[in-house]
Amino acid sequence: MDVRRDPMAGLAVLLPKLYGLAGEYAPDVRLTIGDVRPLPGVINTVPGQVTLTLDVRHPETAVLDAIEAVVRQLVPTCCAAAGLTGELTRSWDSPPVQFAEACITAVREAAAAIGLPAHEMISGAGHDAVYVSRVTPTSMIFVPCENGLSHNEAENIEPAHAEAGANVLLHAMLRLANPQ
Numbered sequence: 001m002d003v004r005r006d007p008m009a010g011l012a013v014l015l016p017k018l019y020g021l022a023g024e025y026a027p028d029v030r031l032t033i034g035d036v037r038p039l040p041g042v043i044n045t046v047p048g049q050v051t052l053t054l055d056v057r058h059p060e061t062a063v064l065d066a067i068e069a070v071v072r073q074l075v076p077t078c079c080a081a082a083g084l085t086g087e088l089t090r091s092w093d094s095p096p097v098q099f100a101e102a103c104i105t106a107v108r109e110a111a112a113a114i115g116l117p118a119h120e121m122i123s124g125a126g127h128d129a130v131y132v133s134r135v136t137p138t139s140m141i142f143v144p145c146e147n148g149l150s151h152n153e154a155e156n157i158e159p160a161h162a163e164a165g166a167n168v169l170l171h172a173m174l175r176l177a178n179p180q
Contacts, residue, residue, distance in 0.1 A: 005083055007050040008038060014078040018054065021067060028122055029067070030057040059096045059122050097130045100137030102176065107139050110171035116164055141165050141172075 015033070022031040032055040038047035054071065058064050072088050079086030104120070111118035121142070129140045143165040146156040 006046050010079040010082040010084045013081050017074050099139040103137050103139035106172040106175040110168045141168050
């Protein structure tokens with residue numbers, strides 16, 4: 001084992017440090033390792049290479065830049081600790097989006113007006129509303145999903161929750177259409 005150059009050993013050093021970063025930038029950071037690919041991916045062969053995806057989200061660009069700078073240092077350092085080399089390549093960038101305060105306020109007030117509980121949150125996931133916000137003021141309304149499962153084929157909501165979300169949308173639109 002001590003003569004192997006196993007990139008999974010470098011990954012084993014890197015992963016706890018990445019998840020530690022999530023803790024350092026809590027509560028608003030979202031860090032996801034969505035794909036890990038050892039190559040050649042054969043059961044009894046030490047991989048010659050490991051590629052992984054790292055998706056980091058935060059509502060502030062400066063924080064994202066700081067996290068990226070740390071990761072750019074961590075990758076080669078953790079690889080070197082295992083006698084390996086490694087690099088970070090940015091393949092995609094989706095800057096944080098700040099939704100329109102008037103729309104957020106309209107949603108908040110609409111929920112209160114019809115007696116529904118509401119919790120303001122930051123969404124780390126990409127949504128169509130990100131693109132819509134480039135051309136018109138935007139916010140989002142979320143409804144509870146069964147077992148908290150969303151962005152998945154098994155996602156399911158109760159009809160009453162769909163109705164409540166639609167009512168919040170209706171009342172928010174009426175507030176925006178008829179400012180007082």
